[in-house]
Amino acid sequence: MTLSLRQIRYFVATAEAGQVSQAAVNLSISQSAVTTAIKDLEETIGAALFERTPHGMELTGAGRRFLSQAYEILQKVEEATQPSLVSEEVTGTLSIAATYTVIGYFLPFHIERMKRRFPGLSIQLFEMNRESVEEGLLANRYDIAVMLTSNILNPELVAEKLLSSQRRLWVPARHRLLSESQIGLKEVAEEDYIMLTVDEASHSSMKYWSQTPYLPKITLRTSSVEAVRSLVANGQGVAILSDMVHRPWSLEGRRIETISLTDPIPSMDVGLAWKRNAEFSPTMDAVRAYFRRSFSVPE
CATH class of the missing domain: 3.40.190.10 (Periplasmic binding protein-like II)
Structure with a gap:
């Protein structure tokens, strides 16, 4: 049986979520597709990658070792197939405002990925409610926000949806x-x-x-x-x-x-927001390009 990138991606998503059901939600696919991919991957490798428990999926020793290799494989594939539209050598500081739900259930994974992709980028993260995020963007205290775009009210802000959660x-x-x-x-x-x-x-x-x-x-x-x-x-x-x-x-x-x-x-929509007519810095361009590629948002 041949190893596939799909199997590796589904394995990584499950390892990070700790549950097949949540991995399926994050990937926008069925649970059965994730389960089948992991089973096929384990047969190909010849080792159990997860221990199935009542509370979810726990990595075995072989699973932990493979996870490190899986990250390297996916990173190399991404570098080869999706050349960045902005320099990955970008340096500087970016202030990102986020609301509670986004910072608790969506953003940490992407912050880690951005720091690996842009090692010269320093991200300052702020958590607050929608009103404070909107006011802070308009006052130029924050460069960009990741928030529930379905809640945005201020017409002076531009919103770009990344995903819809049913x-x-x-x-x-x-x-x-x-x-x-x-x-x-x-x-x-x-x-x-x-x-x-x-x-x-x-x-x-x-x-x-x-x-x-x-x-x-x-x-x-x-x-x-x-x-x-x-x-x-x-x-x-x-x-x-x-x-x-x-x-x-x-x-x-x-x-x-x-x-x-x-x-x-209605779904709960998550996305980016920034001040209308804002002049994008290289750090803002880098982060927006990262999210657009991650969620297949058209340029």
Whole structure:
């Protein structure tokens, strides 16, 4: 059996996410495709790369050794097939503002990759809410932002979407709704609901709830995604959140399932933002080019 780049990419994504389900979300493919690729890769190499546990995928000794080699392979392929439109010798400092959800669930992986690609680039990272990000960009305190572009309100900012993360219903294992063929907001409204508030999540939720005759039966509002995860897993309510922040296990080791709803639920969009008519520096060009290549955004 021949080793393929697809297998290596799926292996790396799983190693970084620690779970096949999350790797599939990050890659925008099915879980079965990831599972098959890893199985084929293990057969080709002749060694188990992961130990399958109730909480996810843990690298074996062979898996840890192969991960280091996999990074080198992918980096060489990327250098050979995608010559940079900006110099990788770029030097200087770039200030990046980011909102809570982005800095917690999206940005760290890309910061590490950018630092490897642009060793002369010094990145200053700032976390704050949307209003502060927008005000800081307009005041030139930050060069660029990575944020939920679907929340941006100020017309003086330019937004460029990188990815869309679908929102689904979170329920505990063996929940009665898992046996139903179609679930909409009408059925969700009958359940106790845990409302996330961070990054204007509650405001975003109420925008699509307001398009229906139903309202969520909110029993708790919290700014903590981990609190929502634990409460749902322990049967204290349901929630509608994006795939980007979903993990199939709570801190207590209890399972969280997701259900796609029949009602139109807008995605959570993540992307770049900057001041309209801003003059791009070489460091800004480098970071924007990196994200555009990573997410296949047209120039």
